[in-house]
Each structure stands twice: as structure tokens, then as C-alpha cells.
Amino acid sequence: MVVKQVKHWLVARANAARWRSIQDWAEARGAEFTQTRDGLGFLVEARQAVPGPLRIEWGLSQRSYLPGTELRMRCEVGLHPDLQFMVLCRTLMENLERAVFEAYTDTLKTRVDTDTPEEMRWLVMFPKFNNASSQILRQRYGIVGVTKDLTGAWIEGELGEALVQASQDLLPEGHPFVLMCMRGNIYLRTEMGEADLPKLQGLVRLLECAARAAMRLNGRVADAGAWPTTTSIAFTPSTRPGDVY
Template sequence: MTRANASRWRPIMDWAEARGAEFSQTRDGQGFLIEQPKALPGPLRIEWGVSQRSYLPGTELRMRCEMGLHHDLQMMVLCRALMENLERAVFEAYTDTLKTRVDTDTPEEMRWLVMFPKFNNAASQILRQRYGVVGVTKELSSAWIEGELGEALVQASQDLLPEGHPFVLMSMRGNLYLRTEMSEADLPKVQALVRLLEVAAREAQRVSGRLSEGGAWPTTTSIAWTPSTRPGDVT
């Protein structure tokens, strides 16, 4: 099985090595890991394998770009259908039980939907229809999404991220993270998602720079929630 998968992933392995990255299979041979410490705009980690999130059935592609961004830069864009499903799940989980708060075992993706304001005023109608955007402030979300990233997301909605396809892009803990359902590792799709992540990273870097220059936007609940993040959850 390991040898068969190695052959199946040969195009991805060759692409990774051409980028100066290291490709390795997971121990069970059912997935792979790509690490590129010298990637730009920051060290890149790409994993494909069994999903780590219940809202992504089967297998997923997950990526992390280490950016050293301002730690108050907490923003998320996700598939609108997924956002609506997660909102329902959060509501049901915390109204049907005795819990009175969103506990720290709940993924940030779900907690942020409760904690942070939504940005619903994107200039692009396609962006408004296909994606949900939340962040520690609407001003930060707007600054991130209105521009090159928004254009890339609109483009991706045509084929790479069809309507209803689970997808999450987040800026937190100084890094940028991407998760999406991917039943089979496919080189063109991996390449396209890496390009999308790189655009999001550059735009996040720009916004982070404005924050660092003088705290252009106030923060809200982010500081209170920072200790609840789980260092062991790499993506």
C-alpha cells in the first residue's frame, strides 16, 4: 500500500522537491506531509490525510504558513454553507445542554462564529453569496478581504471551491491556516490552494503591518480567548 501510494503521489512529490520542500508519507501510508522551511512569505506545511475536523468528512488538505503576524489578527473566511452548518451546530450544542459558554474543546472555527462580528458588506456579490467572513473587528476583516484576496476567492469559486465545498481560511496565533475537504490528493488542486494561501498570507501581512504601526483597530474579545488555543493542534 505504501509503495502504491508513493507512485500515486509521485507528481506531488516531484512538485514539492522542485520547490525545495521535503515530502514524506505518514506512518500508516495513508497520507503525506510536505514541509518547506524557506517558503515565502513564511515556512509552509502541507498535509493531506484523514480529516481532523468533524465538519470535513473523509480526508482533507490542511496547510499552515508561519507568518509572525500580529497576534490580534484573528480573521476567518469560510464557505457560506459551512458557516451556516457550524452556526447551527454551535447553537444546538449550547442550548440543549447545561453549558453556558463555548468550551475550549470547541474548534476556533466554531467559537469565532459566536465571538466575532461578521463582515457582510463585501463589494463583490459573489463574495457575499459564497463566503462568510468574521474577524475580531469588521474593519480588519474588510481590510483583508477587499482586494487581491477577495478577487482570488471569487476566481476560486468558479471551479476550485464549488458552492457548498467545505473550506476554511484563518489567521490566528501569528500564522495562516487553510483546511478543505479533498477526497483525493490532486496536484493541480494542491497547487491552486497553495497559491490562494500565498495571496491570503500577503494580504494578512499587509493588514498586520498596519496594526503593528500603531494599533489601527481596537481588539475586542481576542485577548481573553488567547490562552484557550491548543498549541498541539498544528493546523
């Protein structure tokens, strides 16, 4: 027991030094930085962030399609629940579509059940938006949403430009990445082998950009009354307490 405790302390101390720049950045933003209990990951919580409270986690992946460690983030903006969109790496989209097809044809299932992550369910449930004005957007990302009109309004403009820019360095071709608007919040999840401050900052900016784009649509949805709802709202997310999503 003593040896285990000493080993844990050494790991936590070493990682604290590795993540010092991230801790300094978080605290400069008025956020709280804490290590996970095992000392192998960290959590950043910025309760007063703009455009909404921000939660950042880095640690072991919670998704089978992201090997190793991942960065996951949530920005709470209180959006209309019918605002449901997703943009993801096109290679990942094709892999997930193949996995869904194989899983549910091999077992003769005719529906996607609640054990399947939203990322996979939405590829079956929602229409794809294939008319992005940018060729890079069309080539590098898969885009789906509750309606094509709303999805297009979300992805075009500032967010689309940010995704195109990110494809040049932050999100190289084939790098697993998912950005979602659901349950009133914006979520981002991506593979990240080592916690890297510049990449983390870039992804936070992308998340915030997606949040602003969704907030611009929020009033439009609320004023128009009932947009088409989706069965995904009825699903209960399969996450553990404290998870980003």
C-alpha cells in the same frame, strides 16, 4: 505481524506512485516530501518558502465537519496576534452555527469552551463582515474577524478576487473550506477526497495570497498600538503535536 508489514509496504508503495507528481512538485520548490507512518497520507515541509515556511498535510480528517480525508496547510508569517480573521464556505458556516446553537442551548451552557474548534468559537465571538464589494463573496462565503474594519481590509482586493476566482472551480458551492489568520499564521483546511496536484497548487496560491494580504495589515496594527484583543487568544488549541492546527 509479517503479513501486516507486507500489507503496509504495499500500500505505501502504491501511494508513493499515486503521489509522485506531488512529490516532484514539492522537491522542485525545495520542500521535503514524506509519507505518514501508516502510508495513508503525506507531509510537505517547505522551510524556505515565501512569504513564509509552509507545511502541507493530506490525510484523514481531524475535523468532524470534514468527512473522509482533508488537505490542511499552514503558512508561518509571524503576524501580530491581534490579526484574527476567518473566511469559510457559507454552507459550512450555517451548519457550524446551527451545531453551536444546538449544542449549547440543549445543555444550557452559556459559553463556548476550549473543546470547541476555533472555527466554531469565532462564529459566536467575532462580528460578521457582510459588506464585501463582490456579490459572489457575499453569497458564497462567510467572513468574520476581530473588527469589521480590519476584516474588510484583509478580504477586499487581491484576496477577495482570488476567492471569487476559486469559487468558479477550485471551491465549488457547498464544498467545505476554512481559511484562518490566527496565532501569527495563515491556515487553510478543506475536504479533499484524493490528493490532486492542480487543486493543491491552487490552494497553496490562495493561502499565500491570504498571507500577503495579512502582512500588509501587520504594520498598521503594530503601529496603531493595542487593537481590541479577544478571549480566543487565551484558548489552548486542541491539536496533536505536529498537526497543522
